[in-house]
Amino acid sequence: MKNWLICIDDSDDIGTKGTGEIAEEIAHLLANMSGGHASFVTRHQLFVHPDIPYTSHNSAMCFALHSPLTLAEIHQHAVAHLVAESAPAADPGIAILDVDSHYDVAALMDFGRRAKIEVITKAAAYALAEQLNIQLTEHGGTGQGVIGALAGLGLRLMGSDGRVKGQIKLGQFEDVSLELSVADILEQTGLDAVMSTDKYRLVLDERVQLKGKVKAVYLDHQFVLLVHQEAEQWRNAGKQALQAY
């Protein structure tokens, strides 16, 4: 079994399946075919600038895979799905990193950081991928998605960037709240921790009131449910509070 990080970007368009959903499908596909395990998918915000040809937002989707598959097998199956599911007008790219290999992790994280604040070229992405021995390929359109795909690997490696794709559904609704202990939340969701927005880590017997849409973030290399305190009661953080991630 080896450890991989896989990131895709720029596979969607208005009215088509989102990049996050495609990433999640690839994660399940690869895990199921190999008896391996795929992590949650994380969404990483990239720079929004007129010179970057994103449609409505600019984000990359990344997941970890623990699998006996080879790089060639992962690439073959992931690309087949990416190509089949990408929007016709999309510019998809995919990056695959062997996490156990020797590579310059600082350079990769620096690339991710830069992609949040400046315009980066495809040539720069390919040059770094070659230097770090990362498989980086494009699959249609302008292929601009390779920039975000490579940046997403670096941001995921940083350990405190991104929201977890999807919602956590434990029986709460918009108008029906549900109170659970931290231990129950962790057991039922597979998350690693429950933390306040100012980074206090809740202990297992503390209780949290969940209501509406509940989402997690990637923080301190863990999948974390963010909460805030309101009238001495811990509650799940809303979308506005999660925007910083």
Added chain:
Amino acid sequence: MELNLVEHAFELKDGCWIFKAGLAQYSQARQVAKLCTCFIPDDEDEQVDDEPRSCYNCQYRRWMVAGFECLALRHFLQK
């Protein structure tokens, strides 16, 4: 789309219809989306407002550094 809505909430800059209120102005974004006939919710992962019907959650908003451009308005007014 109501032209009054356009005039009040957006301004034309370099061919782009920019939301005048900018970022994090949730009540305005919800009010405009409520009246808008083009609203389509974006992927849940791309939504940033707790209220689902909000311009900030719409597939037609294109994020910019200080706000967003309405792509629906651009297409609507071109026709």
